[in-house]
Amino acid sequence: MDEWTSLIERDRIERYAESFRQLAEIFREMPEKKERLNEEDIQEIFITVREKVCASCGKKQICWLREQEKTWKLAYGMLQTIEDGQEQISDREREFYRFCIKGRNFREELERGFLRARLNMLWTNRMMENRAAVAGQLQQTAAIIKEIACTAYSAEALQGNLEQKLRLSLRLHRISLKEIGIWKNITGHPEMILTLSCRRGTAPVSVVADILTEEYGRPMVPERDSRVMIGKDWCSIHFVEETRYYMLTGCASEKCSGQASSGDNYAILNSNHGQVIMAISDGMGKGVEASQESQTIIELIEQFLEAGFTAETAVKMIHSSMVLQRSVCRYSTLDLLEINLYQGKSRIMKVGAAATFIRRAHKEVEVIRSTSLPMGVFREADVEMDEVRLENGDMVFLISDGVLDALPPREGENLLKYFISNLTNDNPAQSAQILLDQVLEFCQDGILDDMTILSGGFWRK
Numbered sequence: 066m067d068e069w070t071s072l073i074e075r076d077r078i079e080r081y082a083e084s085f086r087q088l089a090e091i092f093r094e095m096p097e098k099k100e101r102l103n104e105e106d107i108q109e110i111f112i113t114v115r116e117k118v119c120a121s122c123g124k125k126q127i128c129w130l131r132e133q134e135k136t137w138k139l140a141y142g143m144l145q146t147i148e149d150g151q152e153q154i155s156d157r158e159r160e161f162y163r164f165c166i167k168g169r170n171f172r173e174e175l176e177r178g179f180l181r182a183r184l185n186m187l188w189t190n191r192m193m194e195n196r197a198a199v200a201g202q203l204q205q206t207a208a209i210i211k212e213i214a215c216t217a218y219s220a221e222a223l224q225g226n227l228e229q230k231l232r233l234s235l236r237l238h239r240i241s242l243k244e245i246g247i248w249k250n251i252t253g254h255p256e257m258i259l260t261l262s263c264r265r266g267t268a269p270v271s272v273v274a275d276i277l278t279e280e281y282g283r284p285m286v287p288e289r290d291s292r293v294m295i296g297k298d299w300c301s302i303h304f305v306e307e308t309r310y311y312m313l314t315g316c317a318s319e320k321c322s323g324q325a326s327s328g329d330n331y332a333i334l335n336s337n338h339g340q341v342i343m344a345i346s347d348g349m350g351k352g353v354e355a356s357q358e359s360q361t362i363i364e365l366i367e368q369f370l371e372a373g374f375t376a377e378t379a380v381k382m383i384h385s386s387m388v389l390q391r392s393v394c395r396y397s398t399l400d401l402l403e404i405n406l407y408q409g410k411s412r413i414m415k416v417g418a419a420a421t422f423i424r425r426a427h428k429e430v431e432v433i434r435s436t437s438l439p440m441g442v443f444r445e446a447d448v449e450m451d452e453v454r455l456e457n458g459d460m461v462f463l464i465s466d467g468v469l470d471a472l473p474p475r476e477g478e479n480l481l482k483y484f485i486s487n488l489t490n491d492n493p494a495q496s497a498q499i500l501l502d503q504v505l506e507f508c509q510d511g512i513l514d515d516m517t518i519l520s521g522g523f524w525r526k
Contacts, residue, residue, distance in 0.1 A: 347517075
């Protein structure tokens with residue numbers, strides 16, 4: 066594909082993205098949710114009741130013409146009584162019955178009309194929530210398509226200057242290059258796929274990595290689990306830029322006393338884009354239902370991230386999906402830490418999650434708090450984001466709220482900071498278990514909520 070064709074294709078894809086964005090805006094253009102019936106709704110209720118009850122009444126001319134003001138006042142008072150849910154007859158209701166000879170029938174029809182109007186309002190509000198969720202999905206789809214367009218073009222632009230140099234250098238090692246694809250991943254670092262064969266015998270993949278490093282000017286290594294040798298048959302090998310840092314992780318958990326399963330679920334992902342993702346989801350409540358809800362979120366997080374979506378996009382897509390499919394009020398928290406192993410830049414995304422603790426190499430402990438609400442509460446995801454930079458020797462601890470809840474009220478956070486700052490073990494798995502054991506000492510009457518601690522140690526290579 067030449068540069069001109071590439072530009073045309075990129076423009077075409079970006080137009081697709083813009084179409085999805087505009088469609089999202091259409092879905093967002095909707096009235097706000099109603100918390101109470103408005104004046105128009107109330108007038109419609111009264112008109113319906115008057116037609117059903119008052120049309121055949123001999124006093125209708127007196128009530129709705131001569132005594133119109135009084136009739137409206139008493140009818141509004143009756144509606145207020147119904148809306149307040151008063152079971153005993155109020156003074157307003159007694160006054161209405163003295164005034165209206167069909168007072169009982171009027172009240173029954175008024176209550177039916179009110180319940181119908183309120184049900185319509187609830188259904189309308191739910192439709193608005195669904196439209197907002199669809200709008201969010203379309204917006205994220207537009208962003209993904211645009212990102213693909215940029216990536217596709219950058220791959221073409223990067224390829225030209227490097228290919229000839231690589232062919233010459235590889236030929237000196239009796240390695241033939243059939244095809245090369247180069248692009249920048251979601252972290253902005255290069256990735257390459259080379260289709261190679263060795264004309265005579267075999268050649269180690271490490272030789273190709275050394276040549277790529279020299280010619281491209283960046284340290285390139287084979288992707289994890291890649292083959293180590295190149296043979297006579299053509300094979301495609303994926304190379305990525307080597308990271309400056311590495312991370313070891315661990316986990317410790319305990320389920321609530323008397324429960325067969327934990328409502329906490331977690332994931333630790335090592336991507337080939339130089340990222341480590343740590344995530345905990347805490348399903349509201351206890352037992353199987355809570356576990357299923359949080360497990361669904363964690364599984365979706367894994368699928369989206371493995372497919373190449375950004376963590377932010379994944380969180381928003383999952384939230385809007387929950388809003389669209391939710392038939393009962395079940396909510397889950399999400400605590401997600403995205404660590405960049407190239408620079409140490411990291412993002413913490415919290416949706417109703419507990420605090421995160423960062424122990425610096427000099428033992429000082431930082432606390433990242435959140436006031437956001439769980440996933441599914443609002444039609445728009447209530448995501449709080451914090452950016453932190455990890456340095457050599459730092460450790461991070463993600464926890465579910467059961468950990469803090471097990472400690473004395475108003476003292477839990479300070480106690481946990483103390484425990485973390487005094488850890489002498491740098492092994493993340495052992496540190497997580499030591500920390501959990503210290504918390505369990507406060508659970509003499511049993512474990513009242515599920516507990517999970519994820520830990521990670523960050524070091525320079």
